[in-house]
Amino acid sequence: MLSASKLPGVEKIDAIRYFSLGRHALVAGLRALGIGVGQSVLLPEYICRDLLAAVHAVGAKPVYYPVGLDLCPATFQENWPTAAAVLVVDYFGFPQPLQCFRDYCNRTGAVIIEDNAHGFLSRDETGILLGFRGDVGVLSLRKTFLFPNGAALVIPNASVVKHMEPQLEFSGMGVGGALRVKGLLHRLPILRPLVVAGAIRLARRVRRLRTGHAIPPPAADAETVIPTTPLPYGGMLRDLTSCDFSAEISRRRMLYDEFSDLLHDWNIRPVFDSLPENVVPYGFPFRADDSLATKVQQLAERRGLDTFRWPDLPDALVSSAPEHYRRTWLLNFLW
Numbered sequence: 410m411l412s413a414s415k416l417p418g419v420e421k422i423d424a425i426r427y428f429s430l431g432r433h434a435l436v437a438g439l440r441a442l443g444i445g446v447g448q449s450v451l452l453p454e455y456i457c458r459d460l461l462a463a464v465h466a467v468g469a470k471p472v473y474y475p476v477g478l479d480l481c482p483a484t485f486q487e488n489w490p491t492a493a494a495v496l497v498v499d500y501f502g503f504p505q506p507l508q509c510f511r512d513y514c515n516r517t518g519a520v521i522i523e524d525n526a527h528g529f530l531s532r533d534e535t536g537i538l539l540g541f542r543g544d545v546g547v548l549s550l551r552k553t554f555l556f557p558n559g560a561a562l563v564i565p566n567a568s569v570v571k572h573m574e575p576q577l578e579f580s581g582m583g584v585g586g587a588l589r590v591k592g593l594l595h596r597l598p599i600l601r602p603l604v605v606a607g608a609i610r611l612a613r614r615v616r617r618l619r620t621g622h623a624i625p626p627p628a629a630d631a632e633t634v635i636p637t638t639p640l641p642y643g644g645m646l647r648d649l650t651s652c653d654f655s656a657e658i659s660r661r662r663m664l665y666d667e668f669s670d671l672l673h674d675w676n677i678r679p680v681f682d683s684l685p686e687n688v689v690p691y692g693f694p695f696r697a698d699d700s701l702a703t704k705v706q707q708l709a710e711r712r713g714l715d716t717f718r719w720p721d722l723p724d725a726l727v728s729s730a731p732e733h734y735r736r737t738w739l740l741n742f743l744w
Contacts, residue, residue, distance in 0.1 A: 422541065422563055424570045427646075429558040429581050431526045431549040433639035435463035438545040438562050441572040442520050444469055444494050451492035451519070455480065455500075455734050457720035459631040460524075466635065469493075473726070478733050480680065481506060486513040494520050499539045501739065502528030502691045503681055507542060520544040526560075529553040530658055532687035541565050550645070552691060554652055555743060557582070557642045581640035627721045658689050661742050668693045668740060671708070677701060680737060693740040694719070702738045715741045 428434045444450060446468035452460070455476040464471050472490040477483035480500045486509045489495075495513055499505050502525075510521055521543035525531070529548045531539045540546030544566040550559035558581060564570050628636070665684050672679075672695065680694040697705065706716040719739045722730055 422565055423567045424564040424573055426562045426564075426573060426576055427579070427641045428560045428562065428577065428639050429637055429641050430551075430635065430639070431524075431547050431560040432460060432463045432635045434547045434560045434562040435460070435522070435524070436466045436635070436639075437574060438522055438547065438564075439463065439467045439469065439494065440574075441562075441564070441569050442494060442522070442544060443572065444520075448494075449490065449492035450522075451489060451495040451513075453482070453496065453498055454722075454726055454730070455720065456496075456498065456723065458627065458723040459635075459721070460496075461632040461723055462635045465633045471723070475731075476734075482509055486510070486516070489513060491517050492519055494522055497521055497523045497543060499523065499525045499528045499531065501680065501694045502531040502539070503685070503688055504528075504531065504533040504539055522547070526552060527691035528689060530654060530689040534685065534687065536687060544569055550649065552743060553657065553689075554648070556645060556648055558637070559641060559645045559649070577640050579641050579643050579645060581638050581642040631721070632723060660744070661689050664742050665690045665693055672705065675701060675704065677705065690742065691739070692742045695738055695740070696733065696736045697738060698736070705738065705740060709740050713744070715743075717741070 426434070426437060428437065439445075439450070444467060447470075449470045449472045450464050452464075452471050452473055453476045454473045461471055472492055474486075474489045475483040480498075480503075482489075495510055497505050497507065497510050505523075507521070513519060514521055523540050523543035523546040525540035525546055526549035528539045529550055530553060533539060533542065540548045540563055542565075544564075546563045546565070548561040548563065550556055550561060564573060628634070662684065669679065669684075672693075676697075678696045680696060684690065695705070702716065702718070709716045716738060718735075719737055722734060726734075
């Protein structure tokens, strides 16, 4: 098993477990924390609907707190529903301030789950890696590196470790051929962006002809069913140890600065005013109407990158969601 010291900057951690998807990691974290049937998990309203499947898997109930334009809680913690656990999301790899969540936990006895699916390698202003600041943390390695699958549950709280299940076998197969082909294309020494962009366009045209959708729509049962086995794929530890973390940090930060400059005159409003020193961005999140977002999509495609609206909101929240939940897009830096 890969030791914690193999992860960048990790010196003190009580345990780590690897999974195929972050949702499976979250299930394991909830169980280790003793969260189950009849209990509530407090989630931000601004969240992907598929995360609810992890809450459903342990028999708990989701309750919500609102999120403002700055992606921080929009109301005081005294007004939040009482829950056994609260989910803190480091949106797009930017650190979520924790003080109000700590105040909530001190008041209610809840535990903190830090969802850092977007920001593997990111740190807060004090230099602490995101995902390591709560009772448990969730990382999605496959959203930083082009892995067939890959996620991790980190447990900085020693009292939780005794409730953890052993590491699952590394024998999952990961995803199918499309991602493998994409990975090969990204290794081309020349004309890489043009080839990748052409391949993406061709694949989406074929998918539209076959299914009626250029990009697969969210699964109807996404809020209750986690797809695939929780087993991490067999080559994940090998691939992780061969990654150049420093190069990836530099690449993502340079892309963020580049697109900040390119989109400055487009009336594109970035979600965040600046890129803090320790942040390794998931991508470039911005708010725009559909016509401007289409222009950004076209620009991104020429670089072999994807742009999409984020997130697919939970069904229970779609009809009442404020405008800023609906108008946020992500230019994804996964390469």
